[in-house]
Amino acid sequence: MGKTTVTSALLDWYDVHARDMPWRVMPADRKAGVRPDPYAVWLSEVMLQQTTVAAVRDYHRKFTAIWPTVADLAAAEDADVMAAWAGLGYYARARNLLKCARVVLADHGGVFPQTYDELITLPGIGPYTAAAISAIAFDQPSTVLDGNVERVMARLYDDHTPLPAAKPVFMTYAERHTSQNRPGDYAQAVMDLGATICTPKNPACGICPVRPACDAQSAGTQTTLPKKTPKKPKPTRHGTAYIARRADGAWLLETRPDKGLLGGMLGWPTTEWGDDPAPAAPCDAPWDTLNEPARHTFTHFHLILTVQTAWLPQDAAPARGNFVAAADFAPSALPTVMQKAYTLAAATLRQV
Numbered sequence: 001m002g003k004t005t006v007t008s009a010l011l012d013w014y015d016v017h018a019r020d021m022p023w024r025v026m027p028a029d030r031k032a033g034v035r036p037d038p039y040a041v042w043l044s045e046v047m048l049q050q051t052t053v054a055a056v057r058d059y060h061r062k063f064t065a066i067w068p069t070v071a072d073l074a075a076a077e078d079a080d081v082m083a084a085w086a087g088l089g090y091y092a093r094a095r096n097l098l099k100c101a102r103v104v105l106a107d108h109g110g111v112f113p114q115t116y117d118e119l120i121t122l123p124g125i126g127p128y129t130a131a132a133i134s135a136i137a138f139d140q141p142s143t144v145l146d147g148n149v150e151r152v153m154a155r156l157y158d159d160h161t162p163l164p165a166a167k168p169v170f171m172t173y174a175e176r177h178t179s180q181n182r183p184g185d186y187a188q189a190v191m192d193l194g195a196t197i198c199t200p201k202n203p204a205c206g207i208c209p210v211r212p213a214c215d216a217q218s219a220g221t222q223t224t225l226p227k228k229t230p231k232k233p234k235p236t237r238h239g240t241a242y243i244a245r246r247a248d249g250a251w252l253l254e255t256r257p258d259k260g261l262l263g264g265m266l267g268w269p270t271t272e273w274g275d276d277p278a279p280a281a282p283c284d285a286p287w288d289t290l291n292e293p294a295r296h297t298f299t300h301f302h303l304i305l306t307v308q309t310a311w312l313p314q315d316a317a318p319a320r321g322n323f324v325a326a327a328d329f330a331p332s333a334l335p336t337v338m339q340k341a342y343t344l345a346a347a348t349l350r351q352v
């Protein structure tokens with residue numbers, strides 16, 4: 001088996017082993033003429049940026065139940081979308097999701113454009129996502145290159161060039177195999193192969209449909225690929241979260257500024273996050289410091305968040321934030337780091 005048969009081998013494998021996903025049209029249905037809903041595909045691809053399929057399934061179901069069309073999403077309240085996104089992380093994606101929905105409605109009459117060149121002009125859609133949507137939703141012969149595909153290409157060609165420098169080379173490999181007849185199925189097939197068979201640690205070469213064409217498998221180097229240029233260690237930042245309840249049980253919450261990390265998300269008032277940030281309590285109170293901080297890792301740094309709690313009098317007038325009645329407060333609407341701080345503080349601030 002030479003490399004020329006990789007595409008057909010992958011498509012044959014996908015016909016049998018395609019994973020069922022809420023936004024996916026399975027290969028048999030696709031052959032029967034069923035077309036994917038571009039809105040569902042776009043939503044899945046934005047959600048899948050930096051997140052696994054397992055984590056995305058429920059969020060995708062929730063979003064399409066609340067907002068079944070791009071027009072529904074475009075008309076949504078920002079705060080409702082941010083709350084529904086809470087827990088998926090990388091909140092800039094949620095803000096761009098809304099922006100994109102509104103641009104699709106305003107500039108494209110609520111119909112997603114089909115080509116890579118048009119899709120990439122939309123907010124929150126980069127080269128990978130534009131390629132994925134144009135291939136999966138519209139069967140355009142775009143080449144997708146995500147982490148899964150990079151791994152498959154590095155191994156197929158036994159290429160030891162380290163990432164990220166290797167990306168353009170891996171793209172030329174991937175382009176060679178992109179199907180002209182079934183580009184949508186092919187894009188999903190190669191990504192599925194990387195996610196389920198050609199996995200990072202223990203690739204299942206014994207059942208791999210492209211094994212006869214795989215140079216790394218022949219050389220025995222597959223588990224060492226792809227090579228990666230070592231990353232710099234992440235720095236650690238510090239901060240304090242102030243979690244307060246008023247005498248009637250209401251919680252003091254703050255919507256974070258639109259720009260910056262967790263922008264537009266609801267959270268506890270905090271200090272800046274840095275080496276040794278100045279205290280920034282929202283009001284004078286007998287703040288109590290919990291023994292255990294909340295720990296969270298963002299893309300570029302680790303955060304150690306000291307948690308301070310306080311009960312406030314009914315007439316408290318904090319300089320920041322707004323009180324949210326206990327009945328209206330849902331910890332699940334908070335981003336993960338704020339949920340962690342809440343979990344630590346909940347016992348201290350329980351109403352008796």
Ligand code: SF4
Pocket residue numbers: 152155156197198199203204205208209210211214215216217222
């Ligand atoms: S043979 Fe093994 S290393 Fe090669 S593509 Fe298949 S799973 Fe990956």
